[in-house]
Amino acid sequence: MEPETQSAGAQIQTLFDKLLAFGNSLMMPSRLTQMGIMIGLLIVAYLVKLYFGPKFRDWMHGLTGRPKWQLRILVMLHRRMRLIAFVILIWSVIAFMRHGLGLFPSRTYLLAIVGTISLTWLLIVFAARFIHNNFLRRMVTWGAWIYATLYFLNLTTAAEQLLDQVAVDLGGLHLSLLVVIKGLVVTALLFTLARLISSGTTKRIRGNKEISPSMQVLMVKFMQVILYGAAFFIGLKAVGFDLTGLAVLSGAIGIGLGFGLQKVVSNLVSGIIILLDKSIKPGDVISLGDTFGWINTLGARYASVVTRNGKEFLIPNEDLITNQVVNWSHTNDFVRLDIHFGTAYSDDPHLVRKLACDAAASVDRVLAMRPPVCHIVGFGDSSVDYILRFWITDPTGGLTNIRGNVFLALWDTFKENDISIPFPQREVKLLEEPAK
Structure with missing residues (x-):
């Protein structure tokens, strides 16, 4: 361990010596002048952001109907306005000093290094926008910034040697x-x-x-x-x-x-079986217990079922294999619905059946190619009992609402034709108490 410690210390000393030599080179009069120029440009860039930043933000708030990618670029330009202003200013000063004043490139050496690093930082920021994950984007941005800085300062070799000394040996693995x-x-x-x-x-x-x-x-x-x-x-x-x-x-x-992880493995295998036998697929309308909705996505562990009220249930794939599932759209989209109702004994049952079929056929989602039918199913205590059957092809549009619309059509039709819907009535008779 002693040689490795000394080697790491030597690498740190080498890196420190390079930084110290670079710091001593800044004490030259020309370098001090360039440092003063850079400090002034940083102040100007800060003032540019301070003055134009709120105006630019207010202008962005007034934009409407623009694509999201344009708005994201504008937001990024607003956040990096200070860096953008500094890059433009420093390269303008470099161009003026070299071409306008005729100075040698050595008189702008420090400005050129800082300008190159700043421009590289700005390009890295723009390139990192293609990474959607915020944490990963920040890690990539900071890592690229550090590497670019070390590269343009000629410190990459010393940094690599130092990082290589911080190591552990695990058998044959260094x-x-x-x-x-x-x-x-x-x-x-x-x-x-x-x-x-x-x-x-x-x-x-x-x-x-x-x-x-x-x-x-x-x-x-x-x-x-x-x-x-x-x-x-x-x-x-x-x-x-x-x-x-x-x-x-x-x-x-x-x-x-x-x-x-037996349950997890079971759900994974069940998901593969579901995908292979095609018993359930995205877009199908299913009923599982009290859950009724359509398959949004099929994941490796669960299926996402969205109900009519916007709730999203995550049902394990194993439940879709082992439990009884009603797939309303497995082989076709035709769904038959039944409605039970009753009318008074005084009403003509032939007329009631015809009116009920016409009422159901008047509802938009009820199929005309499969016309509704109505049958008598029994004679109740206070009514003649009927069943009305009709077909739809869009179960994703909901079942309760179409039943409600048919019931409402029956109500309106029966009111217009004086068909009464009876309800149980009870007569209570109070007996007189016998005389004593």
Whole structure:
């Protein structure tokens, strides 16, 4: 451990000496002048942001009907207005000093370094906007800023040597901080590439009408597992892990997970079965217990069911396999609904049946190609009992509302034709108390 400690200390001393030498070079009169110019430009850039920032923000608030990508660019320009102003100012000063005053490039050496670093920082900010995850975008931005600064200050070699000394040896594996950082960078790039390929391929798969919705979901999930799995293992290989040893370890871990995560594995397998047998697919209208809605998405562990009132239920895939599920649109979209009602014994049943069928047919969603039918189902205590049956093809539009519309049409039709809907009536008779 002693040689490694001395080596790390030597690397720190070398890096410190370079920084000290760079600091001493700033004491030259020309460098002090350039530092003064930079401080002045920073103040001017701050004043530009202070004056134009509120005006620019108010102008953005007045914009309407613009695409989201344009608004995001404007917001980014507002947030980075100080850096943008500083980059424009410093390169304008450099151009004036070199071409207007005829100074040698050595007189603007420090300004050129800071201007190059600032411009690179600005380009990194714009490039990082393609990363949607906020945390990942910040990590990439700060990492790229640090690397660019070290690169233009010629400190990358010293920094790499220092990071390589901070390490631990695990058998034949030399795991240093430099290797870990390189592995994270490689893994992040591979995951980004996998995400871009996955999103592009997913759009093409879902746009192909010849592939069934369930098969589309299965193909997308399989492709994502392959891409992200390959990115992960290639990232481990870049760090220096021996994947043969990892295979033995993963086998042992898999046995333990098989006992501890039986429900999770069962849901995963159930999801694959659902996708293969096509019993349930996105867009189907299902009933499971008290839950009625349509399948929004089929995930690896659960299915998302959206009800008419906007609630989203996450139903485990295992429940869709083991429980009784009513799929209203499995083979076709035709759904028959039944309504029970009764009329008085004094009303003509032939007229009641005709009026009930006409009332149901007048509702918009009721199919005319399969006309409603009405039958007598019994003679009750106070009414003649009927059943009215009609068909619809849009169960996603709801069942309760169409029943309500048919009931309302029956009410209006019966009122117009003096058909009465009886209700139970009871007559209470009070007996006189016998005389004593």
